[in-house]
Amino acid sequence: MFLIACPHCGPRSQAEFVYERAEEAVAYPDGTPQETLAALYTRANPRDFAWELWRHAYGCRGWIRMRRHRTTHEIAEIEAVGARL
Amino acid sequence: MPGAMKGYSALALLKGGFNGHKSWPRAWRAPEPKAFYDVVIVGGGGHGLATAYYLAKVHGVRRVAVLEKSWIGGGNTGRNTTIVRSNYRLPQMQTFLELSLKLWEGLSQELNYNLMFSQRGALLLGHSDSDMTRLAELGDSLLTNGIDAKRLSREQVARLVPLLDMSPDARFPVHGGLIQPRGGTARHDAVAWGYARAADALGVDVIQNCEVTGIDIQGGKTVGVQTTKGAIGADRVAICVAGDSSTVAAMAGLRLPIESHMLQAFVSEPVKPMINTVIMSRSIHCYISQSDKGEIVLGGDPDLYPSYSKRGIPMRIEEVAGQAIGLVPALSRLRMLRCWSGVTDMSFDGAPIIGKTPVENLYLNGGWCYGGFKATPGSGFVYAHTLATGAPHPANAPFGLERFASGATIDEAASGPQPQSR
Numbered sequence: 001m002f003l004i005a006c007p008h009c010g011p012r013s014q015a016e017f018v019y020e021r022a023e024e025a026v027a028y029p030d031g032t033p034q035e036t037l038a039a040l041y042t043r044a045n046p047r048d049f050a051w052e053l054w055r056h057a058y059g060c061r062g063w064i065r066m067r068r069h070r071t072t073h074e075i076a077e078i079e080a081v082g083a084r085l
Numbered sequence: 086m087p088g089a090m091k092g093y094s095a096l097a098l099l100k101g102g103f104n105g106h107k108s109w110p111r112a113w114r115a116p117e118p119k120a121f122y123d124v125v126i127v128g129g130g131g132h133g134l135a136t137a138y139y140l141a142k143v144h145g146v147r148r149v150a151v152l153e154k155s156w157i158g159g160g161n162t163g164r165n166t167t168i169v170r171s172n173y174r175l176p177q178m179q180t181f182l183e184l185s186l187k188l189w190e191g192l193s194q195e196l197n198y199n200l201m202f203s204q205r206g207a208l209l210l211g212h213s214d215s216d217m218t219r220l221a222e223l224g225d226s227l228l229t230n231g232i233d234a235k236r237l238s239r240e241q242v243a244r245l246v247p248l249l250d251m252s253p254d255a256r257f258p259v260h261g262g263l264i265q266p267r268g269g270t271a272r273h274d275a276v277a278w279g280y281a282r283a284a285d286a287l288g289v290d291v292i293q294n295c296e297v298t299g300i301d302i303q304g305g306k307t308v309g310v311q312t313t314k315g316a317i318g319a320d321r322v323a324i325c326v327a328g329d330s331s332t333v334a335a336m337a338g339l340r341l342p343i344e345s346h347m348l349q350a351f352v353s354e355p356v357k358p359m360i361n362t363v364i365m366s367r368s369i370h371c372y373i374s375q376s377d378k379g380e381i382v383l384g385g386d387p388d389l390y391p392s393y394s395k396r397g398i399p400m401r402i403e404e405v406a407g408q409a410i411g412l413v414p415a416l417s418r419l420r421m422l423r424c425w426s427g428v429t430d431m432s433f434d435g436a437p438i439i440g441k442t443p444v445e446n447l448y449l450n451g452g453w454c455y456g457g458f459k460a461t462p463g464s465g466f467v468y469a470h471t472l473a474t475g476a477p478h479p480a481n482a483p484f485g486l487e488r489f490a491s492g493a494t495i496d497e498a499a500s501g502p503q504p505q506s507r
Contacts, residue, residue: 001398019390041489042340045331047393071393
């Protein structure tokens with residue numbers, strides 16, 4: 001297990017969070033069929049850092065964007081979804 | 086020396102007793118890779134070794150190498166809960182897993198290797214009226230397709246597994262069950278060793294400590310692999326590395342419908358026989374069985390986020406132990422001996438991928454989620470057929486990589502393209 005620094009609640013146990021999907025899995029309404037297919041069904045799935053969407057399901061219930069290492073679980077960057085809007 | 090396999094038998098064992106068991110030859114050779122093979126199989130787990138065996142045995146393709154980056158059976162083959170069954174809901178899964186189960190039934194004799202295959206039954210418990218409805222549906226589906234299934238009343242379940250908590254205030258009240266009597270368990274290491282020995286005797290080179298670092302593609306065609314033991318040419322390259330499929334497929338520029346997640350398993354100290362079947366549940370994700378050595382083997386949910394770490398999360402240990410004790414309270418007296426974790430290839434419909442890839446002469450066998458062990462013989466059998474003939478066997482025709490684009494997914498859990506919701 002690891003700690004996730006929720007942008008709203010601060011560092012909390014990973015047990016409170018739910019992995020939602022890889023950021024590359026987001027399908028956009030204006031995407032081509034090929035882009036949508038790729039978003040739904042193909043992944044880089046690296047042994048390295050990847051952008052992911054999580055939810056603080058048992059906390060503030062906010063959606064979070066993070067760049068997390070898929071082997072060490074180190075989180076290099078984290079922010080609330082929509083923080084830059 | 087290919088073909089020089091010394092048969093294992095009671096008589097040979099008795100003879101060995103007179104010379105301190107010093108006359109046993111090694112079970113398989115340790116060859117250096119040749120420059121070229123008809124088929125190079127990437128991955129020396131049970132599936133890869135089974136593929137090599139059936140290529141040589143059924144199809145006469147004997148210039149075959151199995152490349153394993155570590156030692157054979159050191160990956161997911163040695164990390165599962167050893168359960169074998171074919172009681173799935175969808176007809177494609179049933180046909181394929183029943184082919185596999187039929188191979189299991191004669192496999193110890195065929196390989197001349199004791200796989201300790203024990204058809205002690207695979208029992209699914211129902212904990213509510215709706216569970217029982219779903220079990221009835223599953224049982225009907227299995228019987229319709231010629232697979233054994235028997236619905237059990239609450240009393241029949243209690244007789245079969247007397248240690249289940251049948252009290253009025255049980256945490257998981259048992260309403261009944263559905264058993265596949267031909268299901269059971271097998272010794273997982275022995276499956277890898279048995280296939281390796283039998284494949285080696287047919288001339289297959291089983292090469293350990295040889296990691297594939299690249300896939301050579303010329304003019305759109307796969308022509309070989311780069312390894313830590315040098316370049317190896319091949320007419321066909323067969324990826325068979327579930328857990329790491331994305332990494333190896335990326336060497337050929339492919340992106341797969343796979344995410345890698347952790348799955349844990351646990352084993353207790355060995356005790357005298359107390360559980361004589363495989364216990365599973367329709368409502369909770371908990372598997373309980375007892376190994377021939379006496380250990381209670383437990384499995385549960387995966388860790389539900391992508392990871393290659395091979396380290397499980399403690400909260401899952403607590404959860405699985407809680408569920409197991411809820412079902413069989415006597416387990417609370419046992420000390421846990423080990424827990425471990427493996428990397429599973431979570432495919433995006435929950436079904437495996439076996440077939441061609443968009444790159445010519447490159448084949449893929451992966452995406453086993455947490456259900457690969459039971460499929461080992463069938464997976465090798467149909468993959469060998471696909472590699473030898475260039476076309477899928479009828480049993481793996483529905484499991485091609487192209488099914489995701491065409492919409493013909495095989496979604497046993499009906500949960501959509503999200504690997505963490507299997």
